[in-house]
Amino acid sequence: KQWYQRRVRGTIRLWIPSVKGESTVFKAHTNTVRCVDFSSDGQSLLSSSDDKTIKLWTVHRQKFQASFNGHVNWVKTAKFSSDGRLIGSGSDDKTLKLWDITSKECIHTFFEHSGFINDVEFHPNGTCIASANSDSSVKLWDLRMNKLLQHYQAHGSTVNSVSFHPSGNFLLTASSDSTLKIMDLIEGRLFYTLHGHKGPATSCNFSSTGEYFASGGADEQVMVWKTNFKGDDSAVVSAPKPIKREKKTKSDHNILNVGSVAKEVSVASLPKDCSIPDSEPVNVGPALYNLPNTQTNQIDEKTDPENQKDIFDHPTTTRLEPQSIPPQLAATLEHMVGQLDVLTQTVSILEQRLTMTENKLKECLENQQLITLQIKPND
Numbered sequence: 001k002q003w004y005q006r007r008v009r010g011t012i013r014l015w016i017p018s019v020k021g022e023s024t025v026f027k028a029h030t031n032t033v034r035c036v037d038f039s040s041d042g043q044s045l046l047s048s049s050d051d052k053t054i055k056l057w058t059v060h061r062q063k064f065q066a067s068f069n070g071h072v073n074w075v076k077t078a079k080f081s082s083d084g085r086l087i088g089s090g091s092d093d094k095t096l097k098l099w100d101i102t103s104k105e106c107i108h109t110f111f112e113h114s115g116f117i118n119d120v121e122f123h124p125n126g127t128c129i130a131s132a133n134s135d136s137s138v139k140l141w142d143l144r145m146n147k148l149l150q151h152y153q154a155h156g157s158t159v160n161s162v163s164f165h166p167s168g169n170f171l172l173t174a175s176s177d178s179t180l181k182i183m184d185l186i187e188g189r190l191f192y193t194l195h196g197h198k199g200p201a202t203s204c205n206f207s208s209t210g211e212y213f214a215s216g217g218a219d220e221q222v223m224v225w226k227t228n229f230k231g232d233d234s235a236v237v238s239a240p241k242p243i244k245r246e247k248k249t250k251s252d253h254n255i256l257n258v259g260s261v262a263k264e265v266s267v268a269s270l271p272k273d274c275s276i277p278d279s280e281p282v283n284v285g286p287a288l289y290n291l292p293n294t295q296t297n298q299i300d301e302k303t304d305p306e307n308q309k310d311i312f313d314h315p316t317t318t319r320l321e322p323q324s325i326p327p328q329l330a331a332t333l334e335h336m337v338g339q340l341d342v343l344t345q346t347v348s349i350l351e352q353r354l355t356m357t358e359n360k361l362k363e364c365l366e367n368q369q370l371i372t373l374q375i376k377p378n379d
Helices: 307-314 327-378
Strands: 004-006 013-016 023-027 035-039 043-051 053-058 065-068 073-078 085-090 098-102 105-110 117-122 130-134 136-143 147-152 158-163 170-175 178-184 189-195 201-206 212-218 222-226 252-257 261-269
Touching: 013 035, 013 043, 035 130, 043 073, 053 073, 098 130, 130 158, 136 170, 147 189, 158 307, 170 201, 170 212, 178 201
Parallel strands: 035 073, 073 117, 117 158, 158 201, 222 261
Antiparallel strands: 004 013, 013 023, 035 043, 043 053, 053 065, 073 085, 085 098, 098 105, 117 130, 130 136, 136 147, 158 170, 170 178, 178 189, 201 212, 212 222, 252 261
């Protein structure tokens, strides 16, 4: 098993987890590397960069395999599908592209994004792909019909990361609004809101079993959360049930030593019965799966006021309130986004020119050294 580390200015460092901490670094791109991803068999490595390209490498000896070109702005993310046949990539050009690894061609482009794409993730069964966007939305795309399947507008700021539960029934998101949210893909609604980070939540990921998920944030904290999600679909899709309030306990804290640096990892837990919906269902279009006769237990406030209060007073739960933006403000924001897009493209062009200048300067220095070596014998 090997780890990877992405480096500024186009290098990737591949780590072998051992006491010695052995690693190999290689030049992969001409600009900042934004994302790296291993294939499911661990034999291939994918990288995406601000040089607008996606590159495929062998893990053994880091041999270059292919380059995927088509984005016209920075490529923030690129991921393998679970079967290793497809690559999904998201870019600041506001497109999500699907690539066929065998033909090395782009087989489809989703243009229906209004913001930059920060992360993408394939569904475990390979039938759809999720995208995290700077316009605070999360979108699910059907790969069989190449159309929008679900659209969640649950966050109040940029969505930075998404991760599917191994069962495929839930989607975890991390946002710059400092919250994590869990979407119920069966019902097509916001399921839970989690508060923990004191700044933007920048990353999230489920463990391979789905028993835990981890989140990282700008507050320099890594939080590990324990769930009660079951592996079998029947247990996950069961109707929500009320829970009784439990006594609050202090979060456990562990210190993990990584090299010479000790980082604090906060371990938090979801309630034992994590089946309490975050809010009223959010209208997001058709559900991911068709489940006829699916029922949700309704709580009668008159007959069970105690449980009703427990649900909505839970410290880690926030009700989603409908919001509307005035047309004038929306137009102003759209104009600002457009100006930022122009600025981003200008910076990209300047970086390209800087890279070309660096290459020319390097070439001149090499020529000067050759000339110097040729003159010395004559003297």
